[in-house]
Each structure stands twice: as structure tokens, then as C-alpha cells.
Amino acid sequence: MTDVTAAGFETHRSYLTRLAYRMLGSLSDAEDVVQDAWLRWHDSAPEALANPRAWLGRVVTRLCLDLMKSARRRRETYVGAWLPEPLIEEIGGTASSDEGLDVPYVLQLALERLSPLERAAFLLHDVFDLPFSEIAETLGRSETACRQLVSRARRHARQEGPRHPLSPDEARRYAVAFFEAAHSTDPTALKGLLAQDAVLHGDGGGKASSVLNPIFGSEKIGRFFAGLARKPQQQGFVPRYEPMLINGMPGYISMETDTAQAVVLDIRDGQVQAIYVIRNPDKLSPVRERLKAGRG
DSSP: OOHHHOOOOOHHHHHHHHHHHHSOHHHHHHHHHHHHHHHHHHSGGGGGGGGHHHHHHHHHHHHHHHHHHHHHHHHHOSSSOOOOOOEEEEEEOOOOOOTTTTOOHHHHHHTTOOOOOHHHHHHIIIOOOOHHHHHHHHTSSSSHHHHHHHHHHHHTTTTTTTOOOOHHHHHHHHHHHHHHHTTOTTTTTTTTEEEEEEEEEEEETSOOOOOSEHHHHHHHHHHHHHHHHGGGGGGTTTEEEEEEETEEEEEEEEEETTEEEEEEEEEEEEEEEEEEEEEOOOGGGHEEEEHHHHOO
């Protein structure tokens, strides 16, 4: 393989990684899939391909569909709730070249309710803007069948409703206010931020302490965080945190005693409607690296 051919793959790597992540909800799995696609690219004759991006997209999609079958079986034995791996970026930072391809965290969660084929068709058409003719070739289905897959997926994935995009200042303000209130021993500290029917979801994967079941209601959530703040190991401990965008939504990353976490806030109508706390260390390598670098 020539350097030119290798460079040709690299021009598509970011697109392929994002596609695989949206399909799988795991960045490490997505990177493995893209590496597998690279090996297949290496063994093919890429210089003869009329549309390398489309060819690679088909390879990655099919690899993801195969992996999703085993992933679903693994999640049947997962301890507690399974949440997608968080993707972090600075609030107000420079937009990536893939701006517009990011899927908000709540939609990523909604995608989990779809069948693998529905998920693939929806992402390829509604997120990555591929024509149905190309989707049909990728999935080995007719264009009519792919249209039906996308239609069913939209009904499930878009139940969450539209959200008003937050400015960087608003996103940072919500993240800071929530962090400070969540570390107060006053159970009413969060009340002004939370919707009355707010819900808290946690993911420790059995490897870090976390809620096993959702906590519903602003009062129960307030008492939960106040209880954490009153624990002896938290007394006098000043956690390090950074407000961040996580999958395009406001939140923060922090180190709580010896455990890293990412907290995602779903803001609607000026209130926090849902909180997602990811503590499974297998999903937080970039978070730990970021916090460690910040300490230096």
C-alpha cells in the first residue's frame, strides 16, 4: 500500500469513527471497528474504488451490525443501567470539521431502543444524510424497506422533542450551578435547577459505585446528592471538576475522591429534566486523562 492510499483512508477516519460510535455507543468499540475496516481497506484495491467513502461506510456499518448482536447479549448481564460512553469537548471550543454529525446524549440513548437495522438506517439517512439507494446497498435491503426502517426509527428516536440550543455562557452557567448544588449538604440546593419530575440515571457498570435504578423526582434527587455530600469521605475533600460539553450537551467531568465521572445535563425550558452520571471506569479514559493533565 502506498503512502497516498494510506492517507486516503485517514481522510475518512473521523467520519467512520463517529458513524461507528453512533451505532455502538462505545468509542473503544468504534475504534476497533475502524481498525478492522482499515485492514480490509489495506487488503482491497482502494485505488479502483469509485467512491471510497461509501465503500468504507458500508464496511463499518456491516461490522457494527455484527458487533451489536454480541453487545446486546453482553448488556443483558450488565450491572445496573448501561449508558453510552461520553464524548467530551470544551464549552465554546473550536467546532470540529464534523460539526453537525454529533448526536445529543439523549438521542444516543433513544437509539438504544431501536433494532440494529433501524438504528443503522436512521443514522445513515437522518444524521449522515446518505441517499436511500446507498443505504439499501449497505444494508442489503430494498429502498422501500429502508424508508420503512427510517420511518419507524424516527417515531422512537424523536419522542424526546426539540431542545433549545444553549449558548456557551448558558451551558457553563448550568454546569457550574449544578456542580455546586450537587455538592451541598442542603437537600433543597438543587430545587431551583431541577424540574419537578426530573430523573437521575447512573452507570457504574459494577466497577464503581452508582445508582442501580433511576431516581425520580426533584426532592429524591436533592436528598440523594445531599447524602453523598455528607459522607465522611467527602468531608473536607475538594473535587476537581471542569464544565464541558458532553455529546453536545452541558455537563462536567470531575474526580470524586478516587473516582472519575462525567455528568450530562438535559436542559429543557430552563430546568434540568434529566441527569446522566457515567462512572464506569472503562468509559472514562479520556476524562481521567483530561483531569490529570489539568492538575499539572
